[in-house]
Amino acid sequence: MARLGIDFGTTNTVAMMHDRGIFSVVHHAVKTGAGTIVQEVFPSSILIHRSSGRRWYGLEAERRFGQLGPDPDHVFVPSLKRQLRNYAEGRRVQAIVPGADGREETAELPYDLADELTGFLRALAESICQNQRLPAGEPLEAVVTWPANANGAQRHITRRSFRKAGFVVIDTLNEPTASAIELADCLTAGRGGKALGGPQAVAVFDLGGGTFDASVVWIEDDHFEVLAASGIEDLGGDDFDRVLLEMFLSAMGGAIEDLGPLTRYALLRQARAQKEAIASGTVRSLFLNPRDFGLERPPVTIRPAAYADRIRPLLQPAIATLGRVIAQAAGRQPRVAPGPGLTIYLVGGSARLPLVAEMVSAAFPECRVVLTDKPFTSVAMGAAICSTERVGYRDVFARHFGLIRLRDHGRAEMFDTVFSAGTPVPRRGEPPLERVAWYYPRHNIGHLKYLECVGLDDNGMPADGVRSWSDVLFPYDPALPLTAPASREEIVSTDRFADQPVCEIYRCDADGVITVELRRPATGEARTYEIYRD
Ligand SMILES: Nc1ncnc2c1ncn2[C@@H]1O[C@H](COP(=O)(O)OP(=O)(O)OP(=O)(O)O)[C@@H](O)[C@H]1O
Ligand SMILES: [Mg+2]
Structure with missing residues (x-):
């Protein structure tokens, strides 16, 4: 029977299918005027047309929203997981409403977010069934992940929404634990932790779109034990996009607050694309032409080194958190100590920023720092490995x-x-x-x-x-x-x-x-x- 590992991420949701020893990323297809787009990720976004009640999810939601003109009859919820945390903690759930004059601010979501999450997960299930050619409505057995520092409310709502959407949640685990399991599996060619040549510690540094998680996992044969975990709830790629946009705007002479939500969203996407290009190593300057977005200003450029200087202070607390987590882990398992025996595994899309590996290596010079080759699928892969019941694992309270x-x-x-x-x-x-x-x-x-x-x-x-x-x-x-x-x-x-x-x-x-x-x-x-x- 096929089983899934699902990483419900801030920016992207990823599903990995395991069937008789074969692991494959589930692809999601969207039909567009120009043809069908196929992606390994299902963006964690929803677009709602208020008067008809119609909803679009994932890439379809993002594409449609990008093409909308000013239209207050639509509500857009990007980064669903970030909003779920607000909801779980009783804070306002934010949505983008494209006001009639194109200038309306973000507004409170006029719907119940837990219901919307269930709808989103139902759409994910449909996409999985379509891609895997399973009959629609087939119960999908899944191991679901969440951030190591997710609170009880978030866990409860996530698990309940998955169940309501038709998934059979056979297990849950923390995202960094899943990545450690994936790394161990990768190092040992699919033989769990067995071929590691003795117990090992892996510190996972998971920097995604909206959250940062750090954990130290002790691996002994096929058993994975989280020794310590912590994280920062509001740190991720979304913040780095905002910083770059602010730099562009200050070079242009404008402020983020003066932009309408649609323009702001489009500019943020441009900032994100420019930021992601840095990883190629060939980018000399980060570029924005305001005229592409209807703003009558000359083009602006930012030096990548100046951008790195701005985001370095944002990354500092993550490095400090990793240091604390390693120290806590050493308190529980004396064989854990910063040194050649400790591997630091960098995962999550934002770990592709070269500055991340640079700062982690500088802070822990004796450790082996490994940058994942699967920034987007490592967590889902670890969860899918867990669905095989080949490995055992234990988590700890992060707080x-x-x-x-x-x-x-x-x-x-x-x-x-x-x-x-x-x-x-x-x-x-x-x-x-x-x-x-x-x-x-x-x-x-x-x-x-x-x-x-x-x-x-x-x-x-x-x-x-x-x-x-x-x-x-x-x-x-x-x-x-x-x-x-x-x-x-x-x-x-x-x-x-x-x-x-x-x-x-x-x-x-x-x-x-x-x-x-x-x-x-x-x-x-x-x-x-x-x-x-x-
Ligand atoms: N080449 C790149 N360089 C820098 N950042 C990148 C790159 N590619 C993707 N990203 C960033 O990675 C982030 C998405 O990463 P990922 O898919 O791991 O997050 P997520 O799992 O959805 O979020 P989270 O784990 O925080 O819930 C986005 O902010 C994206 O801009
Ligand atoms: Mg993630």
């Missing part, structure tokens, strides 16, 4: 997860870590990870505020990359029924229940989804909540 509690009779706050960064996540088939805590109530209703963070300060409080998760309101007062929704306004501080400890059981499953079961032992009642923002 601390916990909740803020009151102490000193409500006078001070403390962070109670439920699962600390580096804690191994259970493998599929293993029982969930469990942590039990007891709490002596100081209120009639508990307001449990969950959050995750990258680092803690000297007082043990969340300090870096803090993101809140869903809150839970739980009635400690036995007179309040557990089923009725509690409200914040009813919370009063009281010592009446301080002698009736509440038991909190946290569980994390193989997808990294966390639940809490809250028990009132005094009444024998319990309720389970999934912790995410949906």
Whole structure:
């Protein structure tokens, strides 16, 4: 039975098919006036025609949007995964609306993004079935990847949308882990990790269109264990495009805010094409002719070295994150240390920028730095290898997860870590990870505020990359029924229940989804909540 590895990326979604030992990238075809275009990637974009409700996905969405004139009846959502993170964290979901005067700003998406994601994945499934000549609607078994630092909400929504779109999600794994598996497989000619000549560590530096992920993976035979992982959620090729566009505009004498969304999008695409050309090594200057975009200004050029100087500071935090992840991994596995034994694997489309390899090599001179030959398909390939059940792997929490509690009779706050960064996540088939805590109530209703963070300060409080998760309101007062929704306004501080400890059981499953079961032992009642923002 054929199985898929799917990399749902910010810019591009890639599917790799595995069938009886053969791996092949799924191609996607789009008919145009000039003929059929075939691509290995399915761009992660949607175009919606509001009055008819018609939708286009992938390359078709991008092409149609590029050809549209000012038309406020259309809504365009590029970089769907980036918007999914906004959605999962309760922020505005942005879409581009080509206003009647061609100058309208980005606007809030007037549709539910999770539904749109399901539609997008359904279109992906159809394209896969067409390309592989499978009957439409055939259930597609897939291993799906997500960023190492994706939060629970993102994981939950992604997994649910894949299922609703007709995929059978047989497993999920983090993107850099998938790349490490692909590299190990490549180094050992398809024999898993077996022919490596002993255990090895691979640090994956994955710089895509919208996110940066770093992980260190320990490879022993066919077993892959993530020792440490972290990332930057808002760093990728989209940012480098914007920087180049800003440089063009400042040379022309204009500002990005003065452009209408259509012109801005077209100019960004031009900036992206110029940026991608740098990798060929033959580019002397980066070029923009504003007249091609209806702007009455003379052509401008930027020196690649000047551009490199502008993006170097953006890459610095990624290099620092990689250093931290390697140090964390060394803490868990003493045989990991920056040196000839550690391979740094550069993956993701943006790793093709020559500056990336240059900066990584300069920061880790003793390590072997390998630039992937599959910048776009490495993650999907690793996922497809996992779908064969030949390899085993284990992930870790990339961040601390916990909740803020009151102490000193409500006078001070403390962070109670439920699962600390580096804690191994259970493998599929293993029982969930469990942590039990007891709490002596100081209120009639508990307001449990969950959050995750990258680092803690000297007082043990969340300090870096803090993101809140869903809150839970739980009635400690036995007179309040557990089923009725509690409200914040009813919370009063009281010592009446301080002698009736509440038991909190946290569980994390193989997808990294966390639940809490809250028990009132005094009444024998319990309720389970999934912790995410949906
Ligand atoms: N030759 C190149 N030089 C520099 N950047 C490139 C090159 N080719 C592609 N890119 C950039 O790579 C990015 C897309 O990479 P990729 O397909 O790995 O991202 P993704 O998987 O969609 O995103 P993410 O992993 O962040 O979710 C785009 O920003 C694109 O401009
Ligand atoms: Mg990617």
